[in-house]
Amino acid sequence: MDISIVLPTYKEAENIALVVSEIRKSVSEAGYEIVVVDDNSPDGTWLYAVNLIGDNDIVIRRINIKGLSTAILDGIIFSLKEYVVVMDADLQHPPQYINNMVKVVENGDIDVVIGSRYMIGGGIEGWTKSRIIISKGATLIAKLMLPSTRGLTDPMSGFFMVKREKVVANRERLNPRGYKILLEILEKCQPLNVSETPYVFRSRVYGKSKLGAKTIIDYILHVLKLSGWRPVKFGVVGALGMLVNLGVIEFLRRTYSYLVQRYFVVGSLLAIEISTLFNFTLHELWTFRDRRGGNMFIRLLLFHTTILPSILSQFIASNILFYAFSIDPLISQFIGILIGFPINYILSELGIWRKRSFE
Numbered sequence: 001m002d003i004s005i006v007l008p009t010y011k012e013a014e015n016i017a018l019v020v021s022e023i024r025k026s027v028s029e030a031g032y033e034i035v036v037v038d039d040n041s042p043d044g045t046w047l048y049a050v051n052l053i054g055d056n057d058i059v060i061r062r063i064n065i066k067g068l069s070t071a072i073l074d075g076i077i078f079s080l081k082e083y084v085v086v087m088d089a090d091l092q093h094p095p096q097y098i099n100n101m102v103k104v105v106e107n108g109d110i111d112v113v114i115g116s117r118y119m120i121g122g123g124i125e126g127w128t129k130s131r132i133i134i135s136k137g138a139t140l141i142a143k144l145m146l147p148s149t150r151g152l153t154d155p156m157s158g159f160f161m162v163k164r165e166k167v168v169a170n171r172e173r174l175n176p177r178g179y180k181i182l183l184e185i186l187e188k189c190q191p192l193n194v195s196e197t198p199y200v201f202r203s204r205v206y207g208k209s210k211l212g213a214k215t216i217i218d219y220i221l222h223v224l225k226l227s228g229w230r231p232v233k234f235g236v237v238g239a240l241g242m243l244v245n246l247g248v249i250e251f252l253r254r255t256y257s258y259l260v261q262r263y264f265v266v267g268s269l270l271a272i273e274i275s276t277l278f279n280f281t282l283h284e285l286w287t288f289r290d291r292r293g294g295n296m297f298i299r300l301l302l303f304h305t306t307i308l309p310s311i312l313s314q315f316i317a318s319n320i321l322f323y324a325f326s327i328d329p330l331i332s333q334f335i336g337i338l339i340g341f342p343i344n345y346i347l348s349e350l351g352i353w354r355k356r357s358f359e
């Protein structure tokens with residue numbers, strides 16, 4: 001099979017020769033090309049690369065452009081083969097696993113093969129427990145917000161193979177600011193047949209990681225953006241729903257005051273129902289507009305079943321804070337609402353508006 005191997009590099013002078021020679025040793029396919037994309041590294045990585053590569057390979061030296069994702073995208077665009085492997089040039093992604101990726105594509109109609117650290121047979125060398133927990137937490141965030149990543153063990157992987165055509169066809173939609181380019185591809189190049197194959201992530205021997213602490217915030221913003229700011233929209237709708245709820249109570253107090261004074265159960269149920277219908281309508285038209293696959297009445301019914309758990313969790317949390325920790329009732333109530341919100345959101349995201357509606 002013909003494949004291109006894209007190696008983005010920045011200050012990898014010590015690694016580039018090693019990674020290229022490992023590729024030569026371990027990749028069994030004859031027809032492969034290497035595409036190095038270097039952002040004019042001050043240590044001259046591009047020059048080392050030029051002296052190393054063969055006739056079929058290319059080195060792209062980008063001047064005045066920096067960024068991992070755009071480097072990868074440029075590499076994919078410049079590639080000539082049907083499938084493109086994307087991997088780090090620092091030997092953290094061992095080249096011998098490329099053969100397994102090729103096998104997966106040969107055995108089925110697959111668009112993306114992800115090298116996974118988190119499936120059986122995969123692993124991570126040299127990471128502390130806390131670093132693994134952060135990585136798994138970040139993966140969980142992606143799975144919650146991005147349906148295309150659910151069912152995958154390692155959607156944040158930097159080591160993957162993709163059918164070039166899928167990326168080229170959607171090039172305009174891919175946002176190169178997000179540094180997890182695989183997430184972009186999974187969300188925006190749909191429909192895709194995705195498969196995973198395990199690999200063991202190695203620790204870096206030479207050079208330094210270019211990704212710092214700011215990465216975590218960038219990551220969360222990236223996933224939020226990819227999700228169409230869905231959790232934010234959900235929160236806005238929830239806050240508006242609360243106003244509607246209070247508004248109904250106030251309206252009843254002024255007009256049908258017996259519904260609030262003598263039969264508060266009726267008044268409060270009415271307020272809950274009206275605000276629930278209001279929230280549902282906004283979620284249908286706005287928050288989950290693109291996820292209205294299936295039957296609307298079933299979604300409406302399911303949405304009603306989420307009222308109880310979210311009110312209950314609000315109630316329990318605010319009461320614990322108030323009685324056990326003597327926290328001000330207003331603050332207790334507010335924190336209770338903050339706790340009820342993610343529960344409601346998670347149920348909606350994973351349970352009610354699950355199916356995409358391709359419009």
Ligand SMILES: Nc1nc2c(ncn2[C@@H]2O[C@H](COP(=O)(O)OP(=O)(O)O)[C@@H](O)[C@H]2O)c(=O)[nH]1
Nearest residue numbers: 008009010037039067068071088089090209210
């Ligand atoms: N062309 C290019 N490559 C980059 C850039 N930043 C990182 N890389 C390369 O992308 C790969 C992954 O980066 P690395 O710093 O190892 O990230 P980490 O593995 O998450 O710590 C390495 O091969 C880097 O040399 C960049 O801005 N431009």
Ligand SMILES: [Mg+2]
Nearest residue numbers: 088090092209
């Ligand atoms: Mg690395």
